[in-house]
Amino acid sequence: MRLSCVEVLSENEINKIDKVSKEILEETGVMVLSEEVIKIFENGGAKVDYDKKIVRIPEKVVNDCIKSTPSEFKLYNREKDSYLSIGKNLGYSGTGHNAINTLEANSPERRLATKKDVENFVKIADTLPNIHVVANGYMPQDVFYKSSLLHSLEVMANNTTKHVYFSPENVDETKVLISMLKVISGENYLGNAPIATCQLSPISPLTWSEGTIKAVVEVAKSGIPLSILPEPITGVTAPITLAGTLTSSNVEELSAIVLAQIVNPGTPVIYAQAWTTFEMNKGSALIGTPECCLLSIAGAQLARYYNIPSHCIAFDTDSDMFDEQNGFEKMFNTIATLQAGTNLIVNAGLFATGMTSSSEQLIVDHEIVTFVYRYLEGINVSNDSIAKNVIQEVGQHKDYMTHPQTLKYIRSNEHAAYKVSNRNIFDAWDKSGKMSITENASSLAKEIIKEYQPKQLSREKQEKLKEIISDFESKFNK
């Protein structure tokens, strides 16, 4: 039997959070720093104040918009011959994105990430079967800073055929990204078979910057799925209580869902969450805490309550190195988010609170999620697997090593495959160089980077993408 979903909120508690969220949306509202978008909200039935830039949304409008948001949709790969059914199947996994540093195994210093690092990271992600969605891993720091994400998308499109996602800062960048996606996909309306997902975040508490909220409008028009990801920090940009943080984040989330549905009813939206708690003593924001796990599980429940696919950060650690803290924090929140029934978890490859990324970490994170997937599958009890005949056939004082059933199940998913964990007995490990999991991952990463040839875009499309980026940069005299 498959493991059942884990829940932390009762039905009553969810109802309460929902009710209060809608009251806050109607009474306090959210700040929208764009007159143009306030107008759209107003036309959609919101009560707006142009001077104070406040948008208040009546409950009925919110409910209608939740209803018109699809409960499931398809995320296509670049070739449009494969898809992920988000909202239906449990838990897909994606890589991290936008770290600015890289730290290689055995290297004492972290350094700024380059476009080449993005390429290697994406190539590795393309080979890992349990990584379903790919993002850039790093924001390359060796290109013009305003077009860093455009360079990332170029590299992603060329080095993986998997569904990609990205999170732009503003509407100008978003428009260019959409035009690049049209080239990659070969279609003018991306909504027919969306090959990418765009993630956008408000400024907590309850504020939308002009660039981001206009980007929400732009993405909703384009038809590609929109992932709305509030990033509240408990006690700083949200109440210190977990219930308060959940509610505040929910208000932000719903405000953007409303906008997307007003602009283009039926726009696919993913209810996304990135939870951060605050360490008051050190002044640091943390993502690897048990409180974050609780919030993630609650967030998945809220998304399910609204019948909207969910997305959450996972593989989270605040450790700045490859150590035990790194391992246990990541395993903790990967289990929590997946067992919560989150439809997409991301950030494989990131560590140090998401600021640093590495190829080794990506491979180890893939191992973590592979084991979690196996764990969640539970124990398969059927006539065949309970093996009455086999047990009777083998009888006493023999072994099962060469029995046909053993050979048959070795080829199946009964025992999960592993890539880099150390599974040697001590002597063998000692003699083969005492390799750690990070060192094993490092060797595998080098091998993939050297050997693997991803399926690239056509030369014509590659040229066109370069042209779009240089056109954009030329506006800044770059």
Next chain:
Amino acid sequence: MPLRGLRGGKLKVLNDEGLKRIHIATLEILSEVGVRMEYLPALEIFEGFGADVNFDKKIVKIDEQLLKKGLSTAPSRFTLYGKNESFDVKVDTERVYTIAGSSALSVLDLEGNHRPALFEDLVKFTLLQDQLENLHIMHGIVIPSDFEEYGVDRIIFAGVFPYTRRNYYSQSQTGADGVQEQIKLAAVFQGSEDAVRKNPMFSEVCCMVSPLKHEKINSEVLIESAKNNIPIYIEVDALAGGTTPAPLAGTLVEGNANILAGIVLAQLVNPGTPCVYRTSSSIMDMTTGGFAGAAPESNLIHCATAQLAHYYNLPYSGGTGLDAKIPDEQAGYERALQLLSNAMAGDNLIALATGMMEMMLTASYEQCVIDNEIMGAVYRMLEEVVVDDETLSLNLLKEVAAKEQGHFLYFKETAEYTKKNNWVPKLTNRNVWNSWKAEGSKSMREAANDAARKILTENNEPAISREQTDEIMNMAKSFHKRAIEKSKNVQ
């Protein structure tokens, strides 16, 4: 033996986007709706590989990962063995071969009678078809009415296998026991059952039921064949508008999902089992409510299915019989349209290519010979127009053009080229009226009747020894008897 097997695949009736959309829809059907499998071991095999199986409803859902795993071991090329090397058919995803007609209940004999098929007909048809140069795989063209129907596949085996030099497309009617007994029958000629498993000279077919159902017997045959390395045609016989959606695209999705589920099962049982992606689907004729295999829409289904099978790098077999009742104009146009479009679309094993009339209910001796003739012309159409220095013939053209009344007839190049390249018809008449009349004003059907009689007079010996032929027949009869008794005990 001219096993021509020219390359097809130039005709495309789906564009790339259409192909991908059918593939995506198939993934959706396989992973979300699933296929109903009525044979418990099939459900258990899928479960062992992590598929989502509902044992109460007998539904197997196959996700993309498992589909890919199955397809990754399905071979794109393999050999269907004949009784000697010159009759081996090297199947791949490009070459075009043909398979004999199948399982008619009646015959249209050489005296012009339409009557129930007899065992004697089965042998005669096999001997006749074995002489047709454009036929590559033999099949049991009729079901003999002089034997009890249950388990008659053993009798058919004995009526076909000894009389052909070609690989035999067999069929087990009763499940796993049929496959096992047919291996024993083939072993009489091949020496041992292991020799049969190593180089099987026959193959099996599993017909999946639309919509999306694998019946117990078919899954049994599939699993038993895979275990024994017997190549399997995994077939769907949809009736668009009846058992599948009327629009052809919807019918293609159903067929694709149904067949792929079978191919995955065969590969899970025994990775590397040779599988042919096969369809015999047609549209439903809305005036008769029946099968209309020779309809242009059915040809479209078959051409599109070729593209689908090749999308997965699998050898493809399409083709259906004619709807005409006698070898007439309808038969001629139906067959030409069908064979040409299938061959051009890259049908790797065009099934029911000979003799099948009346929606696969009647087999005609004359039509077998005519179909061979049409296939000869179709093969010529598969050849490219070669353009090189030699074929451009510029020197010759300049030389002849310079003369006042030049022509090309007496040049040795003309004779050589024509001999080497042009198709030489056998039944087709290209005489002017008077010479045609002088030779008896024969219609195509009459010419075919003469040709069939001549072949049958000259070829009446089995392809293997008389002793082995008799041994196979005796064994088949006892297997048949045993199958009938077993079925009665069950009832």
